[in-house]
Amino acid sequence: MSRAAPVAETRPVPRALESAVAREEGIALHLRGLCKSFGTARVLEDVDFSVRAGEIHALLGENGAGKSTLMNILGGIYAADSGGVEIAGRAVSINAPAQALSLGIGMVHQHFRLAGPFTARENVALAAGALPELRGRGRLEARLSEAMARTGLEVPLDRPVERLSVADRQRIEILKALSLGARILILDEPTAVLTDEEAGRLLALMRKLAEDGHAIVFITHKLREVIAAGDRVSVLRRGRMVLEGRPVAGIDAETLARAMMGEEAVARTDPGPAAPRREPGEVLLSAEALSVAADAGQGGVHAVSLSLSAGEIAGIAGVGGNGQQELAEALVGLRPMSAGRLVLKGRELSSAPVGARRDLGLRYIPSDRARFALALNAPLSHNIAAGEVRTGALGRALLSPGRLRALAARLIAAFDIAGATAGGARPVRLLSGGNAQKAVLARELDDAARLIIAHSPTRGLDVAACRHVHDRLLEAAGRGAAVLIISEDIEEIMALSDTIHVMSRGRLTSPQGPRPDRAAIGRLMLGHA
Amino acid sequence: MLERVTLERRATAPFWLSVATYLGAVLFALGLSLIILTATGVPRDALFQELVMEVFFDRDGLARTLTAATPMILVGLSAALCLRLKFWNIGIEGQLLLGGIFATTVALYDIGGAMRLPVMMLAAAAGGALWIALPLLLRLRLGVSEVIVTLLLSKVAFLLLQHMVFGPFRDPTHNFPSSPVLDAVERLPRLGFGNVHAGLFLALAAAGLCGLMVHRLRFGFAANLTGDNPDAARSLGFPTVRIMVVVILLGGAMAGLAGGVVVAGTEYRLTQQIGLFATFNGIVVAALARNEPLAVPLVAFLLAGLAVASGSLKVFYGVSEGIILTIKGVILLSLVTAQFFTTFRVTLDRTGTTERAA
Numbered sequence: 001m002s003r004a005a006p007v008a009e010t011r012p013v014p015r016a017l018e019s020a021v022a023r024e025e026g027i028a029l030h031l032r033g034l035c036k037s038f039g040t041a042r043v044l045e046d047v048d049f050s051v052r053a054g055e056i057h058a059l060l061g062e063n064g065a066g067k068s069t070l071m072n073i074l075g076g077i078y079a080a081d082s083g084g085v086e087i088a089g090r091a092v093s094i095n096a097p098a099q100a101l102s103l104g105i106g107m108v109h110q111h112f113r114l115a116g117p118f119t120a121r122e123n124v125a126l127a128a129g130a131l132p133e134l135r136g137r138g139r140l141e142a143r144l145s146e147a148m149a150r151t152g153l154e155v156p157l158d159r160p161v162e163r164l165s166v167a168d169r170q171r172i173e174i175l176k177a178l179s180l181g182a183r184i185l186i187l188d189e190p191t192a193v194l195t196d197e198e199a200g201r202l203l204a205l206m207r208k209l210a211e212d213g214h215a216i217v218f219i220t221h222k223l224r225e226v227i228a229a230g231d232r233v234s235v236l237r238r239g240r241m242v243l244e245g246r247p248v249a250g251i252d253a254e255t256l257a258r259a260m261m262g263e264e265a266v267a268r269t270d271p272g273p274a275a276p277r278r279e280p281g282e283v284l285l286s287a288e289a290l291s292v293a294a295d296a297g298q299g300g301v302h303a304v305s306l307s308l309s310a311g312e313i314a315g316i317a318g319v320g321g322n323g324q325q326e327l328a329e330a331l332v333g334l335r336p337m338s339a340g341r342l343v344l345k346g347r348e349l350s351s352a353p354v355g356a357r358r359d360l361g362l363r364y365i366p367s368d369r370a371r372f373a374l375a376l377n378a379p380l381s382h383n384i385a386a387g388e389v390r391t392g393a394l395g396r397a398l399l400s401p402g403r404l405r406a407l408a409a410r411l412i413a414a415f416d417i418a419g420a421t422a423g424g425a426r427p428v429r430l431l432s433g434g435n436a437q438k439a440v441l442a443r444e445l446d447d448a449a450r451l452i453i454a455h456s457p458t459r460g461l462d463v464a465a466c467r468h469v470h471d472r473l474l475e476a477a478g479r480g481a482a483v484l485i486i487s488e489d490i491e492e493i494m495a496l497s498d499t500i501h502v503m504s505r506g507r508l509t510s511p512q513g514p515r516p517d518r519a520a521i522g523r524l525m526l527g528h529a
Numbered sequence: 530m531l532e533r534v535t536l537e538r539r540a541t542a543p544f545w546l547s548v549a550t551y552l553g554a555v556l557f558a559l560g561l562s563l564i565i566l567t568a569t570g571v572p573r574d575a576l577f578q579e580l581v582m583e584v585f586f587d588r589d590g591l592a593r594t595l596t597a598a599t600p601m602i603l604v605g606l607s608a609a610l611c612l613r614l615k616f617w618n619i620g621i622e623g624q625l626l627l628g629g630i631f632a633t634t635v636a637l638y639d640i641g642g643a644m645r646l647p648v649m650m651l652a653a654a655a656g657g658a659l660w661i662a663l664p665l666l667l668r669l670r671l672g673v674s675e676v677i678v679t680l681l682l683s684k685v686a687f688l689l690l691q692h693m694v695f696g697p698f699r700d701p702t703h704n705f706p707s708s709p710v711l712d713a714v715e716r717l718p719r720l721g722f723g724n725v726h727a728g729l730f731l732a733l734a735a736a737g738l739c740g741l742m743v744h745r746l747r748f749g750f751a752a753n754l755t756g757d758n759p760d761a762a763r764s765l766g767f768p769t770v771r772i773m774v775v776v777i778l779l780g781g782a783m784a785g786l787a788g789g790v791v792v793a794g795t796e797y798r799l800t801q802q803i804g805l806f807a808t809f810n811g812i813v814v815a816a817l818a819r820n821e822p823l824a825v826p827l828v829a830f831l832l833a834g835l836a837v838a839s840g841s842l843k844v845f846y847g848v849s850e851g852i853i854l855t856i857k858g859v860i861l862l863s864l865v866t867a868q869f870f871t872t873f874r875v876t877l878d879r880t881g882t883t884e885r886a887a
Contacts (some may be wrong), residue, residue: 045656333766355767355768356766357766358766366764371761371762372761373761377757378754382750382753382754386750389751390751390766395747397747397748398745512875
């Protein structure tokens with residue numbers, strides 16, 4: 001059992017010498033051995049990373065890989081537990097966002113940091129408040145118009161930002177960073193909110209800025225864009241740099257996908273469930289050309305057809321943000337379908353409310369459990385009994401507190417929820433992520449569950465909790481339920497699913513053959529099929 | 530060295546801690562109030578008498594306190610029900626006024642025959658519900674902030690009230706703007722204890738029923754869940770919009786009922802003063818009761834005592850309205866601070882070496 005060696009070699013070089021080398025090679029930013037933990041969770045472990053002036057360095061990683069934490073350390077929002085940051089060969093410590101700015105680090109966050117009612121001009125002035133040398137309106141104006149001339153970006157400067165398009169707001173963020181003197185520009189998933197055309201324009205702008213001598217860090221999880229726009233690429237997985245500073249020219253998408261998703265882990269655990277484990281039963285769910293309209297920042301779902309039988313586990317792999325959330329919500333009944341048909345247990349339910357679908361045995365394990373599954377301040381017992389309360393099983397008008405507590409106690413024991421009192425009186429927010437997820441499972445995987453939509457059911461969970469979740473889902477399928485797992489974790493999909501689909505840009509494709517290999521799935525995820 | 534103050538949410542607050550902090554807060558507030566009042570010239574030995582004995586232990590004083598508490602219970606329930614669903618009802622006054630107008634209308638037009646009084650109360654509740662329906666609709670359909678709409682609709686309701694008491698409802702027998710006096714059958718019966726009237730039972734019953742709903746009914750469970758996390762409630766198949774509509778209309782109805790109770794229980798006519806301080810009182814009661822319907826009567830009772838005491842302080846000792854408001858503020862802030870300390874654990878970090886120290 002050997003861990004894949006980090007691809008980039010690290011030669012032991014004396015520190016002073018290395019710094020000198022850094023100056024020579026024009027290394028704008030160098031991180032060395034960065035570690036960060038939150039409580040017992042290690043989010044970054046011994047991370048090395050460097051970016052040169054004049055290059056676009058793509059930083060790849062799945063959700064939860066540690067990209068945002070890394071970025072927040074550079075932005076002065078978090079302090080690293082250990083490790084060092086060098087800027088242009090000089091060791092620095094970044095203790096506050098203002099300090100990051102004065103060191104020439106500019107951030108374009110995924111969720112823009114702009115004050116909506118203010119104009120672009122005012123937003124830049126607001127940010128410049130942290131930099132004494134920029135006080136005084138004239139100087140700032142000069143910087144701003146210079147940045148606009150240099151980049152060729154045209155944005156309305158005197159309209160409230162909230163009335164501008166998302167793309168315009170992003171341009172303002174970039175102009176803001178440049179006006180404040182950023183030499184190192186970090187963009188966190190900047191294309192996630194853009195249309196393809198706008199994304200193309202942004203990538204061109206990034207290239208221009210790089211040629212201008214800026215160091216660009218391009219955080220993304222879209223392999224396509226890395227290959228199209230990056231000079232070098234690093235891959236962060238579960239807090240470790242598994243691939244560091246490799247030139248994009250000599251690398252293919254499959255290698256990147258593997259690094260990002262962790263092939264060595266699959267190689268360890270992937271004997272693959274031997275073919276279909278169960279005889280599939282009657283068809284429980286059939287979606288025909290299901291579409292969901294796109295809305296702000298989300299791409300929608302295009303004509304997805306899918307059929308699921310009793311006892312079957314189907315997996316939908318794919319990089320997040322390709323329509324998975326919209327598909328899950330449409331199946332559950334939280335989001336209207338714009339076209340197509342949905343049939344559940346032989347009943348047409350295309351526009352049925354959530355309750356009617358749950359009455360037929362549909363259950364939902366959402367990816368964002370704090371938002372869609374749990375009332376964090378309510379007692380655990382209420383959270384896990386809520387499904388039965390709705391059906392009236394615990395009393396039609398008057399609830400029976402005794403039966404509610406008994407049900408909670410039984411489920412807490414059965415699902416081994418740690419950190420709960422026997423009656424489940426303590427609020428759910430006091431549970432760890434894994435135990436909170438067990439609470440969701442305890443409610444959703446009841447005996448009446450016939451069709452289970454599980455979206456990223458193990459995101460953010462540790463190994464033991466992952467196993468627990470997987471075992472429960474397998475058990476449910478064994479009882480004859482149909483399970484649909486939507487996940488970015490390709491290992492999870494491959495380990496559990498009888499049938500595998502891939503979602504990319506709102507469309508569902510299915511690889512050929514009964515046991516598709518990772519390469520085939522990877523190609524479909526990139527939309528090359 | 531930089532000192533860091535960290536706040537940590539307590540997992541659970543032990544019972545003794547709640548009791549101790551609340552008692553401490555009350556004592557602190559009383560102490561501070563005593564200093565303020567003696568500084569303004571109220572004799573020290575009269576204070577305890579006025580603030581505690583006269584309003585809670587004296588027969589007449591207790592009766593006045595209970596009478597004042599009656600509408601406060603209802604407006605407190607109104608605010609609490611709405612706040613449980615994160616709906617900020619800043620227009621309790623308006624709903625109360627509509628309740629008063631509706632109840633008076635029933636009385637003046639002699640609607641309902643022998644059932645006059647129940648019909649008046651139902652009409653009052655309906656008036657309150659009606660006045661909250663518009664902000665509710667705007668919030669649900671268009672996402673308009675209910676804070677603004679309810680607040681402004683109070684002003685509209687007040688204009689409507691003025692129209693009624695200066696116009697169609699004006700009592701022709703005197704020059705004051707008010708409706709004619711209600712008939713005996715239109716009045717809530719007195720209980721033979723000062724001015725305390727049957728409205729008190731109505732208010733207590735309302736609190737009890739709200740408590741029953743919140744703690745025992747399946748509907749209340751769904752409403753609690755919707756208030757805590759509407760997205761989760763929707764994902765579980767609860768009809769969140771319907772739940773919201775029912776609870777908020779009920780909240781408006783409570784405020785309307787308060788208007789009916791004031792008109793039929795104490796004023797016996799529609800006047801311009803029936804809605805004074807209703808919104809403020811409602812929100813303060815709900816906040817101190819932490820939106821718990823069963824705690825609302827007790828909180829309303831204590832605050833009513835304060836209101837009655839401040840009345841006599843004003844009359845007998847010439848204490849100004851400003852001082853009275855200051856004292857109310859001191860008491861409220863102390864109690865809110867006590868809530869803060871039972872919710873959070875505060876620690877001082879003297880090492881100053883961690884994260885943010887720079």
